[in-house]
Amino acid sequence: MTKQIWREQSKNRVSSQDFTAINGYHKDSQKLFRLHIPDFFKSNIDFTNSFDPLLMQVMPSIDEMNILKDFSDDPVGDLNAKKTKGVIHKYQGRVLLIATGTCAINCRYCFRRSFPYSQNNASANNWSPAIDYISNNKDIHEVILSGGDPLMLSTKVLSKLTSQLKDIEHIKTLRIHTRMPLVSPSRITDNFIKWLDSITLKKVMVLHCNHPRELQAQLQPVINKLLSTQTLLLNQSVLLKGINDDAKTLSQLSFKLFELGILPYYLNQLDKVQGAAHFQVTNKQAKFIHQELLTKLPGYLAPKLVEEIPGKKNKSPLY
Numbered sequence: 001m002t003k004q005i006w007r008e009q010s011k012n013r014v015s016s017q018d019f020t021a022i023n024g025y026h027k028d029s030q031k032l033f034r035l036h037i038p039d040f041f042k043s044n045i046d047f048t049n050s051f052d053p054l055l056m057q058v059m060p061s062i063d064e065m066n067i068l069k070d071f072s073d074d075p076v077g078d079l080n081a082k083k084t085k086g087v088i089h090k091y092q093g094r095v096l097l098i099a100t101g102t103c104a105i106n107c108r109y110c111f112r113r114s115f116p117y118s119q120n121n122a123s124a125n126n127w128s129p130a131i132d133y134i135s136n137n138k139d140i141h142e143v144i145l146s147g148g149d150p151l152m153l154s155t156k157v158l159s160k161l162t163s164q165l166k167d168i169e170h171i172k173t174l175r176i177h178t179r180m181p182l183v184s185p186s187r188i189t190d191n192f193i194k195w196l197d198s199i200t201l202k203k204v205m206v207l208h209c210n211h212p213r214e215l216q217a218q219l220q221p222v223i224n225k226l227l228s229t230q231t232l233l234l235n236q237s238v239l240l241k242g243i244n245d246d247a248k249t250l251s252q253l254s255f256k257l258f259e260l261g262i263l264p265y266y267l268n269q270l271d272k273v274q275g276a277a278h279f280q281v282t283n284k285q286a287k288f289i290h291q292e293l294l295t296k297l298p299g300y301l302a303p304k305l306v307e308e309i310p311g312k313k314n315k316s317p318l319y
């Protein structure tokens with residue numbers, strides 16, 4: 001598929017009218033964070049059910065207007081961990097590159113919904129501060145492309161970036177965090193696969209799926225293409241009230257991921273970003289759900305339950 005076609009299909013073609021009949025829809029919440037849903041994800045939403053787990057991830061809701069005092073615009077301390085333009089270095093050995101500020105899908109619970117991207121992403125034409133930082137820090141062995149969604153960048157731009165990484169001897173692994181393959185599979189063009197295949201570093205792709213209904217059978221060919229490039233496919237989910245906060249849904253998710261060829265990695269507690277409090281599951285409830293989940297799964301399909309605490313050296317296990 002050509003670039004024009006994937007760009008077209010990743011476009012937001014949702015209008016407020018799709019939502020007007022739905023309980024809890026609140027147009028003004030779009031002013032805080034744009035409404036954005038790609039075609040493929042949209043085609044799997046049941047717009048007749050205001051509790052549809054796919055709908056709830058993307059619908060601007062009246063609840064977003066609630067301002068809570070222990071919620072903030074930078075809940076994970078990213079601004080503090082910023083080393084240079086587009087570079088967030090919190091954990092030993094791995095560095096996160098904010099490749100772009102945009103996503104094909106805007107998830108209402110996203111911890112970056114208020115992140116000041118315009119001042120902080122490594123601009124496509126100027127990776128040099130990021131590359132210099134990575135070159136000069138020899139204990140960095142893994143570069144993580146994040147965002148926003150790095151697959152919003154064209155394959156050409158991605159390829160420019162990785163060609164600069166390949167000469168840095170201490171970099172062994174490239175990791176890509178993206179929702180694109182699952183929410184806008186047309187992005188996975190033959191050209192993209194060719195690029196990924198050409199990368200000689202160890203490759204990890206962390207997908208981001210929250211509910212088994214997102215995993216339609218049509219996705220299998222796309223996943224197979226990704227697997228053909230020797231990329232390890234992992235998934236992280238956010239524990240979301242009313243969407244996936246029960247062990248049965250989460251175990252179905254794990255089994256379905258495995259069927260496609262993806263392993264569960266993290267189950268994240270919600271980051272306390274302003275506007276997303278209605279998705280919060282308490283730590284006590286989260287532990288309870290996770291413990292029940294463990295009874296339903298082989299160990300290799302059990303995601304780790306973690307939260308991100310600003311200042312900590314790793315994602316923190318809840319128990």
Ligand SMILES: *Cc1c(COP(=O)(O)O)cnc(C)c1O
Nearest residue numbers: 088089090091094095096144315
């Ligand atoms: C989550 C995160 C990582 C990756 O952590 P892993 O535990 O290796 O998945 C790296 N850098 C930052 C800034 C992160 O937030």
Ligand code: SF4
Nearest residue numbers: 103106107110148179
């Ligand atoms: S960064 Fe991830 S969770 Fe946040 S809006 Fe983009 S795709 Fe959704």
